[in-house]
Amino acid sequence: MRKPLSLFLLIYLVSMLSSCDQDSKSDRFDHLDFRTKIRLRQYLGEGKRLYDLHCANCHQVDGQGLARLYPPLKGSDYLLPNKQKVICGMRYGQKGELMVNGILFNQEMPPNPTITDLEIAEIATYVYTEFADSIQIVTIHEVEAIMRLCAQDTLSNATLKNP
Amino acid sequence: MLIGIILVSCSQNESRLPILGRKEIKSVTFDGKIKADTIYHTIRDFSFTDQDGVTISQDIFKDKIYVADFFFTTCPTICPIMKRQMLRVYEKYKDNPDVLILSHTIDPDYDSVEVLHEFADRLGVSSKTWHFVTGNKDSIYDIGQNSYMVTARQDPDEPGGYLHSGAFLLIDKDRRVRGIYDGTIEEKVDLLMKDMDKLLKEYAGE
Numbered sequence: 421m422r423k424p425l426s427l428f429l430l431i432y433l434v435s436m437l438s439s440c441d442q443d444s445k446s447d448r449f450d451h452l453d454f455r456t457k458i459r460l461r462q463y464l465g466e467g468k469r470l471y472d473l474h475c476a477n478c479h480q481v482d483g484q485g486l487a488r489l490y491p492p493l494k495g496s497d498y499l500l501p502n503k504q505k506v507i508c509g510m511r512y513g514q515k516g517e518l519m520v521n522g523i524l525f526n527q528e529m530p531p532n533p534t535i536t537d538l539e540i541a542e543i544a545t546y547v548y549t550e551f552a553d554s555i556q557i558v559t560i561h562e563v564e565a566i567m568r569l570c571a572q573d574t575l576s577n578a579t580l581k582n583p
Numbered sequence: 584m585l586i587g588i589i590l591v592s593c594s595q596n597e598s599r600l601p602i603l604g605r606k607e608i609k610s611v612t613f614d615g616k617i618k619a620d621t622i623y624h625t626i627r628d629f630s631f632t633d634q635d636g637v638t639i640s641q642d643i644f645k646d647k648i649y650v651a652d653f654f655f656t657t658c659p660t661i662c663p664i665m666k667r668q669m670l671r672v673y674e675k676y677k678d679n680p681d682v683l684i685l686s687h688t689i690d691p692d693y694d695s696v697e698v699l700h701e702f703a704d705r706l707g708v709s710s711k712t713w714h715f716v717t718g719n720k721d722s723i724y725d726i727g728q729n730s731y732m733v734t735a736r737q738d739p740d741e742p743g744g745y746l747h748s749g750a751f752l753l754i755d756k757d758r759r760v761r762g763i764y765d766g767t768i769e770e771k772v773d774l775l776m777k778d779m780d781k782l783l784k785e786y787a788g789e
Contacts, residue, residue, distance in 0.1 A: 478663045486667055488705040527705075530659045530743075 448555065460545070460557050467546025470539050474510075474532060475547075483551040489527055491520040499552040506547070507563060508570030510540045537563045599785060600753075600778055603760040604732065625758040626730040631687070631716035631723070634699040639685070639714050641758065648782050649683040650775070651752045652766055653727050653735045655690035656702045660741075661749045665766040666706060669713075669751070675776055677712045681783060684713040687727065689735045689745050691717040732760065751775055755782055 449457050472481060475493075479485055483494035493499065498520045499506060505514070513531035517524055537560050544558035604624025611620045630640045650672055654662040669684060676682040688694035694702075699715040717723075727735035731752050738746035753762035753775060761782055764775040 477660055480663075480667060486663055487670070487707050489666075489702070490663060528657065530657075 452555075456557065460549070460555070463542050463545040463557055464549060467542040467544075468550075470543050471546050474535065475543065478527075478529075483547075488523055488525065491518060491523070491525045493547055493551040495553075496520050496551065499548065500554060503544075503548075504566050504569065507540060507544055507558070507566045510543060511535055511567070512570060537567060540567075598781060600755075600761040600782055603763065623757075623759050626754060626760070627726065629722070629726055629730075631718035632696055633710055633714040633716050634696060634703045635710045636696045637710070639716050643714075644683060644685075644754070644756075644758070646756055647681055647683045648756055648779065648786075649685055649754050650779070651685045651687070651731055651754060652750065653687050653689050653723075653731075653733060653747045655688050655743070655745060655747075656694050656698055657690065658743045658745070660743060661767050665749050665751075668766050668769065668772040670706065670708070671772060672751075672776060672779075673708055673713055676779070677709070679783075681786075682712070682779065686713070686715045687723050687735075688715065688717050689720075689723060689727070689737075689747050691720050691723060732763070753778055753782065756786060 449460060452460065478490040479493050480490075483492060485492035485494075491498065498518070509529055511532060514529040517526045519525075541558050541560045541563045544563070545556065548554045548556050548558060602623050606624070607622040608619050609622050610617050612618075626641070628641050630638060633639045650669070652665060652669065654665060656662075669686070673684060676684075688699065694717050696717060699717055703710065703713065703715050724735050727733050727747075731750075733748040733750045733752070735745075735747045737744065749765055749767040751764045751766040751772065752760055753764070755761050762775065762778050764778075765771040
């Protein structure tokens with residue numbers, strides 16, 4: 421346990437040095453304690469990189485989506501009430517109609533079976549904090565728990581389809 | 584005098600777009616004399632079907648400049664970015680009767696007229712300006728590789744199953760390729776639109 425702690429301290433010091441400028445600018449994280457703030461920043465940084473890689477082709481870098489083809493994430497009324505579906509979708513994809521901000525979308529979202537729980541946690545943190553205006557760290561434990569549910573979902577769907 | 588000529592020829596070079604592709608020099612007989620004539624690379628004849636089920640051939644592009652690209656509706660990689668960029672081109676030129684857009688699907692097995700219709704409708708575009716076409720797969724791949732000089736083929740190793748370039752091709756009224764632009768990069772698409780204005784001016788001045 422001692423090693424990760426000292427590593428954490430080192431990262432903390434380094435990021436304090438490099439991000440003091442950011443600190444003064446962004447007061448929307450000010451209510452968080454410093455440990456959470458640092459961790460959130462790490463998740464957001466990695467989350468942004470992964471989002472641009474895996475999601476931005478369709479949902480676009482700014483999260484605006486594309487016309488009535490790909491739903492927006494920025495300002496989307498779907499994200500907060502459907503966290504489990506959103507998180508399962510990152511690995512298993514989504515099919516069928518989907519209502520977002522009063523518009524019915526119907527484009528398949530392809531699955532990404534090789535994406536890890538940590539990567540999903542980082543992307544979800546980024547998406548919820550930056551696009552849904554809900555400052556939160558989606559933890560890897562939360563993702564693990566949700567993944568067990570959607571894995572069951574897919575399993576039971578498969579069993580139902582092929583009895 | 585000499586400087587004047589250089590200046591004129593430089594500014595001409597700047598304002599005229601290059602003609603891309605392989606050129607052939609052929610001798611032709613003109614007024615009883617044998618002369619050298621340059622044959623430029625042109626887009627071959629074609630016949631595809633658009634999102635409204637209308638047959639689209641080279642005739643529709645007579646006296647038009649157009650932008651061509653290759654995509655497929657279920658593409659998870661570069662196509663959505665290309666379509667966002669092409670939408671900018673569409674928005675700028677949709678009311679210009681001299682400009683058309685031609686998007687070829689490289690997955691015609693899935694991208695039927697109905698699928699393309701739904702796609703265009705959801706993108707919010709009209710077939711008056713922007714034709715999404717499907718047709719014979721070999722013919723689409725052939726015109727992609729040999730006329731438009733871009734990569735378009737099936738490849739099971741690629742995400743989505745197809746390998747294709749994200750290029751936008753600018754074609755003039757004489758079916759010649761006048762520019763190739765990366766349709767995934769905003770600045771390159773800005774350049775495309777500048778070049779389209781140049782090309783339109785070129786014809787207006789003739």
